[in-house]
Amino acid sequence: MNNNRNNTIDMLLDYQIKRLQDLIEEILQCCKGQASYLSSKFDIPEAELRCLMLFGSERYLTAKSISQRLDVAKSRVTKIINGLIQKEMVESIIDPKDARIKLLTLTQEGQRKSQEIVAIIADLHRKLLLELDSEQRKMVLSCLEALRSGMEAVKKQRV
Amino acid sequence: MNNNRNNTIDMLLDYQIKRLQDLIEEILQCCKGQASYLSSKFDIPEAELRCLMLFGSERYLTAKSISQRLDVAKSRVTKIINGLIQKEMVESIIDPKDARIKLLTLTQEGQRKSQEIVAIIADLHRKLLLELDSEQRKMVLSCLEALRSGMEAVKKQRV
DNA sequence: TATTATTGTTCATGCTGTGAAAAAAATTAG
C-alpha cells in the first residue's frame, strides 16, 4: 500500500503550505515597511510616490494611463495628481490635439526628486541582492518568476 | 584590466535589480488581489480577516496582543474588534484576574467561519505549490527564506 | 445635426491607520 506514502507526502505539503504562508506574510510586511519608510523620508504619500515612478519610462502621461498602470479608479488619480501638482512636482497641459486630455509631466523639481528616489530604491534592491551570492541571486530571481506565474495561474482558477 | 569585467558584472546586477523590482511589484499585486478577493467573498474587511486568523493559534487574545501581532496601533484594534463583535464573530469578557483586560474569543459562528476561511486560504496556497514540482517547491521556499532574511538585513542597514 | 463615446472631476462613502488625551484598574513607592 502506498497509503502511508501518500500520507507522508500530504504532511510534507501541509508543512510547506504553512511555511509559504509565513514567508509571504513576512516578506509582505517588509515591503510595506519599505514603502512607508520611503514615504516618510520624502514626505510624499505612498500612492503619490508610486505615481511619480511611472514617469521614469515616459515623458507624458494621462490620467487614464496612470489609472491603468496603478490599477486604481480614475477618480483616485485625480487626487494623487492634485497632490503632486500642489507639491510642484507635476504640471499638466491640455493636449493640443484633444482638449479632453490633460498631458501630465514632471517639473524640473519633479524630475530631480524622482531621480533621487529611483536611485535610492535601486540602491535598496542592490543591497538586497548583494546579501546573496551570485548563484543565489539567479536562483532567487527564477524562483520569484515561478512564484509569480504560479500566483497568476491560481488567480485564474479562483474565478 | 578587469575594468571590462567589472562593468559586465555591474550591468548584470543592474539588470537583476530591475528584474527583482518588477517581480516583487507583480507578486505584491497578486497578494493584494487575493486579500481583496477574500474580503469581498466573505464580506469582511481585510483587517478584520487578518485579525480573525490570529485566533487559530490561541483561544483568548487581548487587544494589546492583537495590536502587536498585526503591528498596528491599539486604537486600530478597538475598531477592528468592534467590527467583528458587530458581526457576532467575536465576544469579549472581562478578565477575572484583571479588570482592565478584555479577553477576546471567537463565538461559535466565528469559529465556524474562521475555520472555513483558513481552509480556503490553505487551499489557495496548496494550489500555488502544486503549480510547481516537488524540487521547485523546496527551492522556492528556501529562496523566499533567503529573500526574507536579505530584506531584514537591508532594513537594519536602512536605519 | 443628433447621438454616442471618451476623458476627467466632484462627491459621498467606507476602509486603513496613527497619535494624543482620557478613563479605569492595577502596581509600586513612601
Add this chain to the structure above:
DNA sequence: CTAATTTTTTTCACAGCATGAACAATAATA
C-alpha cells in the same frame, strides 16, 4: 494605607487609500 505611577483600553481628530455614481466638456460617429 495612601499617593503616584504604570498598564490597558477607548475615544476622537486627523490623514491617506480607494471606489463608484453622476456630471460636464469634448470628440467621434451615424
